[in-house]
Amino acid sequence: MSRILRKPLRTKGLSLFLHKLVGESHHIPASSSWFCLSHSLPHNPIPYFTSNSVPDAIHSSASLQFRFWASEAAATEPSTSDGLTVQGILAHNWTILDESDSDWKSHAAAVARSIDLIKRRLQWSKLKVRLDMLSAQVNREDLWDDPVRAGQISREHGSLLGKMKEVNALEQELLEHVDMIKLAREENDADLESESLKTLLNMRRNAKEKELEALLSGEHDSCSCYIEVQPGAGGTESMDWAAMVMQMYKSWAQRRGYKVTVIEEMPGEIAGIKRATIKVDGEFAFGYAKAEIGVHRLVRISPFDSSKRRHTSFAAVAVIPILGDGSTHVQINESDLRIERFRSSGSGGQHANTTDSAVRIIHIPTGITATCQNERSQHLNKASAMAVLQSRLDQLEIARQAQLNAQHTQSLTDITWGNQIRSYVLHPYRMVKDLRTNYEVSDPDSVLEGDLDGFILSYLSATLDKDDDA
Amino acid sequence: MKLTLTSVYRPHCFPTLLNSSSFISLCRPFCTSALSSVPTGVKPQVPLFLRPPIYSTKLCDLKKWHDWAKGLAFSVGSTFLHSDNGPDSSLLCRELKWLMEDAVVGHHSLGVKDDGRVEMRVDMEELYCLWRQRILERRPFQYVVGCEHWRDFVLSVQEGVLIPRPETELVVDFVSGVVSENEDLKKGAWADLGTGSGALAIGIGGVLASGGGRVIATDLSPVAVAVAAYNVQRYCLQDNIELREGSWFEPLKDMEGRLAGLVSNPPYIPSKDISGLQAEVGRHEPRVSLDGGIDGMDALLHLCDGAALMLKPGGFFAFETNGKQQCRALVDYMENNRSGSFCNLEIRADFAGIQRFVIGFHQ
Numbered sequence: 003m004s005r006i007l008r009k010p011l012r013t014k015g016l017s018l019f020l021h022k023l024v025g026e027s028h029h030i031p032a033s034s035s036w037f038c039l040s041h042s043l044p045h046n047p048i049p050y051f052t053s054n055s056v057p058d059a060i061h062s063s064a065s066l067q068f069r070f071w072a073s074e075a076a077a078t079e080p081s082t083s084d085g086l087t088v089q090g091i092l093a094h095n096w097t098i099l100d101e102s103d104s105d106w107k108s109h110a111a112a113v114a115r116s117i118d119l120i121k122r123r124l125q126w127s128k129l130k131v132r133l134d135m136l137s138a139q140v141n142r143e144d145l146w147d148d149p150v151r152a153g154q155i156s157r158e159h160g161s162l163l164g165k166m167k168e169v170n171a172l173e174q175e176l177l178e179h180v181d182m183i184k185l186a187r188e189e190n191d192a193d194l195e196s197e198s199l200k201t202l203l204n205m206r207r208n209a210k211e212k213e214l215e216a217l218l219s220g221e222h223d224s225c226s227c228y229i230e231v232q233p234g235a236g237g238t239e240s241m242d243w244a245a246m247v248m249q250m251y252k253s254w255a256q257r258r259g260y261k262v263t264v265i266e267e268m269p270g271e272i273a274g275i276k277r278a279t280i281k282v283d284g285e286f287a288f289g290y291a292k293a294e295i296g297v298h299r300l301v302r303i304s305p306f307d308s309s310k311r312r313h314t315s316f317a318a319v320a321v322i323p324i325l326g327d328g329s330t331h332v333q334i335n336e337s338d339l340r341i342e343r344f345r346s347s348g349s350g351g352q353h354a355n356t357t358d359s360a361v362r363i364i365h366i367p368t369g370i371t372a373t374c375q376n377e378r379s380q381h382l383n384k385a386s387a388m389a390v391l392q393s394r395l396d397q398l399e400i401a402r403q404a405q406l407n408a409q410h411t412q413s414l415t416d417i418t419w420g421n422q423i424r425s426y427v428l429h430p431y432r433m434v435k436d437l438r439t440n441y442e443v444s445d446p447d448s449v450l451e452g453d454l455d456g457f458i459l460s461y462l463s464a465t466l467d468k469d470d471d472a
Numbered sequence: 473m474k475l476t477l478t479s480v481y482r483p484h485c486f487p488t489l490l491n492s493s494s495f496i497s498l499c500r501p502f503c504t505s506a507l508s509s510v511p512t513g514v515k516p517q518v519p520l521f522l523r524p525p526i527y528s529t530k531l532c533d534l535k536k537w538h539d540w541a542k543g544l545a546f547s548v549g550s551t552f553l554h555s556d557n558g559p560d561s562s563l564l565c566r567e568l569k570w571l572m573e574d575a576v577v578g579h580h581s582l583g584v585k586d587d588g589r590v591e592m593r594v595d596m597e598e599l600y601c602l603w604r605q606r607i608l609e610r611r612p613f614q615y616v617v618g619c620e621h622w623r624d625f626v627l628s629v630q631e632g633v634l635i636p637r638p639e640t641e642l643v644v645d646f647v648s649g650v651v652s653e654n655e656d657l658k659k660g661a662w663a664d665l666g667t668g669s670g671a672l673a674i675g676i677g678g679v680l681a682s683g684g685g686r687v688i689a690t691d692l693s694p695v696a697v698a699v700a701a702y703n704v705q706r707y708c709l710q711d712n713i714e715l716r717e718g719s720w721f722e723p724l725k726d727m728e729g730r731l732a733g734l735v736s737n738p739p740y741i742p743s744k745d746i747s748g749l750q751a752e753v754g755r756h757e758p759r760v761s762l763d764g765g766i767d768g769m770d771a772l773l774h775l776c777d778g779a780a781l782m783l784k785p786g787g788f789f790a791f792e793t794n795g796k797q798q799c800r801a802l803v804d805y806m807e808n809n810r811s812g813s814f815c816n817l818e819i820r821a822d823f824a825g826i827q828r829f830v831i832g833f834h835q
Contacts, residue, residue, distance in 0.1 A: 269562060343638075343823040348557045349795060350824050351639050352741055352762050355612050355752035356559065357567050359638040361823060378570060378621030380638035380823070 080174050082181045088114050088173045091180075101203065106183045109202040113176050116209035117169065123216035123466040124165055133162045154330070165219065172212070175205060217462045222323040222400075223289030228265065228393060229255075230279045234297070234316030239304045241274030243315040246450060247298055248278050251291070251319075253452030260284035265386060266373050273306070279390065281324070288323040293461040294454070295321050296423030303429050312429055316422075322393045323400075332395040340364040341384065344373060363387045370394050424457070426450070439464045514698035517630040519618035520593055521574040527592040534576065534590055541568050541603045548607060556750045558610065567606070567613045574617045575599060610751035620669070627669045627703050632695035634761040636671035639822040640737050643790050644675035646820070646831055647733065650788045651679060657788060658683035660732025665720050665775065667691050668761060670700030670713070672735050677704070677712040685732065686712045692719045693760065720771070721778040731782045737792040738771035740764040768794050772802055780813040783834035789814075796827040803830060 081087045096111040136159040139145065145152045179198050186195035218224070229251050233244035255262045261283040268276040282291060297318050304313040325331060343350075344360035360375030361383040372390035374383040426434045426446055434449045434457075435442035441460040443449060449457075545564035552558030559567070577591035594602070605611040614620040614635045620627050622636045623644060629635050651658040658680060664673040664687055673689035680686065689704075691697050697717045704713045716723035724731075741762045746754060753762065764770050772791060779789050793799050799819045806814045817832040 341823050342825070346824040350822065350826055351637060351792065351794060351828060352634070352737075352739070353745075353749060353753065354557065354637070355614075355635060355750060355757070356563070357570070357613050358559075358563050379623055379625075379641070381623035381641050382621070 080170070080177055082177045082184075084184075086177065086180065088117055088176065091176075092118060101206065104196075104199055104203075106180070106199055106202055109199070109206050110176060110180055112206045113172075113202065113209050116206070116213050117172055117176070119213050119467060120169060120172075120209070120216045123213070123463075124169070124219050125466075126169075129162060129166065133159070133166065136162065168212075172205075172209065176202075179205070214459075217459065217466060218286050218289035220289060220292075222325065223292075224286055225288040225323040225325060226260075226281070226283045227288035227291050227324055228279055228281055228322045228390060229291055229294070230277070230320040230322070231275070232277050232318045232320075233270075233274065234318065236313070236315050238270060238272045238274060238306045239313050240315040240317065241270035241272075241276060242306065243274070243298075243300045244276075244278070244317040245270075245274040246300075247317045247319065248275060248280065250450050250452055250454070251282075251294070252280060254454045255280075255282045255284075255287070255291075255452075257452050258284070258287075258290070260287050264376050265390060266375055288321065290455075290458050290462075291321045292323075293458040294319050294423075296421050299422050299425045301425070301427045301429065322390075322397045324389070324393050325396050331392060332399050334365065334392065334395065338366050340366060343380075344375060359383055361387050363391050365391060365395060368395065368398065370398070436461060514695050516628060516695075516699045516702040517618050519574075519626070519628045520571075521617065521619065521626070523593040525577045525591040525593050527595045528589040529592055529596050531588055531590050533596060534592075537596060537599055537603075538568070538572070540600075541571075544603065544607050552610070552751070556748070558750050558752065564607070568603070570613070571603070571606075571617060574619075610755060612752040612756050615756060622671050623675055625671070625674060625703075625707065627671055627674070628699055628706070629669050630695070630699060631756065632693060632758055633699045634668040634696075634737075634757055636669055637737075639824075639828055640672065640792055641675070642820070642822060643672055643735050643737070643792065643829065644679060646790050646829070647676050647735065647788070648679045650733070651683065651685070654786075655683065656786070657732045658685050660685055660784075660787075661727060661730060662687045662733040662735070663724060663727065663731050663782070664689045665734070665736040666738050666761065666771070667700050667715070668696050668737075670703045670715075672737065673700065673713050673715075674703055674707055674709060676733075676735065677709045678707070681709065681712050686714065688714045688716060688724065688727065690716045690718055690720065690723050692717070693758070696761075720774060721782060724782060728782055730784055732784060732787050734775075734779050734783055734787065734789040735791070736771075736775055738764065738775060740768045740772060740792070740794040740798060742766065742768040742794070764794070767801075769798060769801060772798065773805060776802065776806055776810060779834065780810050785834060787834040788831070789834070790829055790831040792829055793827075799827045799830050806830075806832070 079087050079089075081090075091110055091114040094107075094111070096107040098112045098115070099105055099108040136155060139155050140159050145155070179202050182198045183195060183202075186192075186198060229248075231244050231248045231251070233240035252262050263281040263283070265279040265281055267278040270276055297316050300315045300317075301312065303310050307313060340363070342362045342364070344362045345358065348354055357378070358375065359377075359380035360373060361380055362371055362373045363384070364371045370391065372387040372394060374386035374390065377383045377386055423438055424434065424436045426449070428446055432446050433442055433444050434446050436457050439457075439460045441457055443456065542565065545568055546561050548559075548561050548564060550560045553560045575593050577593070592599075602616050606613060606616050612635055614629050615631055618628060618630060620629050620635050622638075623641050627636060647662075662676055662680065662685060664670075664676065667673045667689035668691060670689055673687045677687045689700060691700065694717060697715050701715050704710055704715065739760065739762050741749070741764055743763050743766055745768075746759065746763055748754075749762075764772065772793060775791060783789060791802070793802060796819075803817050803819065806817060813835055814832045815835050817830065819827050820829040820831060822828040
């Protein structure tokens with residue numbers, strides 16, 4: 003009981019934090035959906051609704067039961083009839099053979115290992131803590147006083163619950179089939195044994211796919227994003243490198259089927275770019291692209307050096323999520339903005355005919371600016387710059403909240419030139435190497451043409467799999 | 473070379489409405505003659521991006537054209553910029569990109585068909601001609617493609633009609649702000665005087681449409697009225713916007729004291745400055761929509777006098793001006809010569825920080 007009493011206190015301080023975190027809607031539909039809690043509840047199964055159409059009586063009784071469930075779910079770990087758990091299977095250290103080897107222990111161990119990996123990727127213990135907090139929120143009687151927030155909370159609650167249920171179901175299924183195989187062996191039922199073995203193999207493949215999906219389970223991973231590239235010191239050679247990096251992302255995004263729009267591009271005097279921003283539209287664009295945040299280093303014989311010397315250049319990459327409609331955006335006061343015509347000179351008005359209507363918006367309190375010059379009207383440039391500004395401010399708020407909650411997240415705004423993530427060497431040898439994961443390939447051309455998935459996936463799995471969080 | 477060529481082509485007088493057709497046919501011998509019927513029974517030109525894709529060309533020919541056009545753009549460097557604040561190479565290259573967007577079907581993927589041909593809305597010969605006009609004659613890009621992107625509209629424009637400016641977009645924001653706080657003004661009748669392409673009327677018509685308000689747009693020029701009507705129709709605002717041909721308030725006699733709002737971007741450039749204008753403006757846009765008389769205030773003062781008469785009590789007005797000096801002079805005029813007629817006078821700046829607009833209300 004003491005746990006329940008403590009909750010309201012904890013929740014109060016965290017409500018602001020939650021306010022930022024809620025709003026993910028991509029895993030479950032926003033419409034009424036409900037979860038049956040029978041499988042881990044010792045009491046009668048009670049449907050739990052995540053829509054505001056819940057009748058009060060059911061809602062309050064469900065919420066009472068639900069509190070017990072949320073904190074006890076972890077305690078009652080599923081096991082086989084003879085007490086074997088998923089952790090137990092892992093502890094046995096059964097050799098994992100090739101898929102073609104029909105060995106049930108090998109299959110079971112592979113599935114158990116996938117489950118373990120998925121849990122780590124979903125940051126299982128944090129997930130449970132957050133689900134506890136959300137359950138407490140959902141149970142508050144004044145929840146529906148603010149329907150928008152209530153909707154966001156129950157949406158995230160449902161989403162997390164869904165993830166948890168999916169993993170729990172995977173565990174349950176594994177153990178059932180282990181039971182089944184043991185039974186079949188005891189009874190000498192060859193048909194049953196081979197069928198269970200086949201199911202285990204399917205599970206093994208299925209779990210492997212889920213491992214990949216779990217890589218992109220971060221809060222904003224499903225969002226579209228902006229990618230920004232800026233050259234380091236070094237003049238034209240660096241600006242050219244920045245343009246190559248931007249081209250690499252354009253190709254990468256197009257290969258993945260994302261829509262790419264150039265928002266801003268400031269060309270260098272001789273070659274390359276001084277700065278550029280593109281918008282990458284599509285599901286999980288941010289989830290993937292966030293792996294590219296940092297400084298990219300190039301070593302080559304510079305085509306801009308008449309004495310053909312070797313140069314090292316740097317380009318910084320920033321990636322900003324574009325939060326969806328369901329998310330909470332930072333409120334921007336019109337009076338905090340200064341909007342300027344970019345590169346305008348002379349008397350303007352009827353005096354000038356120009357197709358350049360670039361606009362820069364400055365958010366005075368933070369000093370954050372956004373520019374757009376790609377659109378053909380000033381109005382649309384302003385709207386586009388406003389969207390960039392909104393995302394930058396949202397991102398700043400996410401970073402602030404993350405710090406506030408001492409949560410480990412990489413701050414996207416602090417890209418220092420020391421923060422090198424990858425090296426591209428074109429001379430004297432040819433190689434691209436990720437300095438974080440040591441993943442490397444010997445064909446820089448393919449990478450520069452956008453073949454980045456190997457780097458991205460190895461980074462994502464390395465960061466998520468390293469914490470011992472399961 | 474490009475400079476000598478452009479200076480060869482200096483018309484003796486500016487293309488006003490009456491001689492615009494002869495001017496055009498003179499300087500564009502190869503191009504379509506959509507404008508030949510100016511001014512009576514004016515048939516507005518269809519913007520490039522709306523023309524049917526009845527032409528096709530080999531991809532390599534298009535590439536050849538593109539390389540040539542890019543080379544021409546680069547040869548300009550910053551000479552136009554230094555001579556009269558005209559476009560530099562990088563701006564011309566962006567225009568080239570947009571010209572491709574408008575002229576080539578499926579320009580993103582370069583909609584190459586099986587036979588290696590690209591569908592086009594103009595033939596190659598005209599494409600060469602258009603870009604030559606853009607660079608060598610300094611013909612405004614908006615006339616070349618026959619449209620201007622303004623707010624979220626794409627408006628048809630052609631010789632004889634002023635190309636709407638980005639600054640003027642803000643007038644719609646002013647109106648939008650005013651009617652959001654005043655339901656009465658939102659339901660009323662508004663006027664846009666000297667509408668040109670119809671930009672302001674369409675912008676405001678869109679704002680008023682939900683509240684049942686309407687706009688009467690006037691222009692002296694039959695070309696402007698025809699082009700504005702075309703644009704109004706394209707945005708299906710013909711129920712909200714009525715076009716009347718005539719000078720300033722003349723076609724509005726029936727609206728005396730009844731207008732809820734009045735907006736205008738009248739000619740405001742002092743006559744002496746006309747000859748020094750950027751070539752795209754001075755050589756190609758109608759002088760009648762630029763020249764505001766000796767101090768540029770002729771039309772603005774006329775509008776002030778008319779506003780006092782035509783606006784109903786509490787009615788709103790917004791005028792675009794040449795800058796700080798005219799704004800001050802206009803406010804002075806209203807306060808001294810028309811004291812008691814107007815209130816809440818305000819000077820508003822454009823995004824370049826230039827005091828550009830005078831707004832206020834009728835008493």
